[in-house]
Amino acid sequence: MESDQEHGFSIELYDDDVRTLYYAICEAIRVWPGSPARPVEEQEHLWDLRQNFYRMILEMSYEATAKRNEDESPS
Numbered sequence: 784m785e786s787d788q789e790h791g792f793s794i795e796l797y798d799d800d801v802r803t804l805y806y807a808i809c810e811a812i813r814v815w816p817g818s819p820a821r822p823v824e825e826q827e828h829l830w831d832l833r834q835n836f837y838r839m840i841l842e843m844s845y846e847a848t849a850k851r852n853e854d855e856s857p858s
Contacts, residue, residue, distance in 0.1 A: 796839075798843050801836060801839045801840060801843065802840065804836055805833070805836040805837065805839075805840060808829055808832050808833045808836060809833060811829055812826070812829050812830065812833060815829065
């Protein structure tokens with residue numbers, strides 16, 4: 784029995800996971816065969832995923848810089 788109901792999932796990702804998935808998403812966009820071979824919505828979803836993963840990378844970079852600055856500041 785198939786259901787049209789979507790499922791939501793939560794997973795824990797570490798920095799390397801985020802970078803690897805971002806790369807995989809970028810590659811999927813790069814080699815995406817286009818419509819009509821694949822639905823246009825799939826490409827749009829990949830773009831959204833790429834933006835979200837890039838935001839995560841920016842946040843990781845910001846936090847790493849803040850920690851580095853905190854460690855280097857004189858006490």
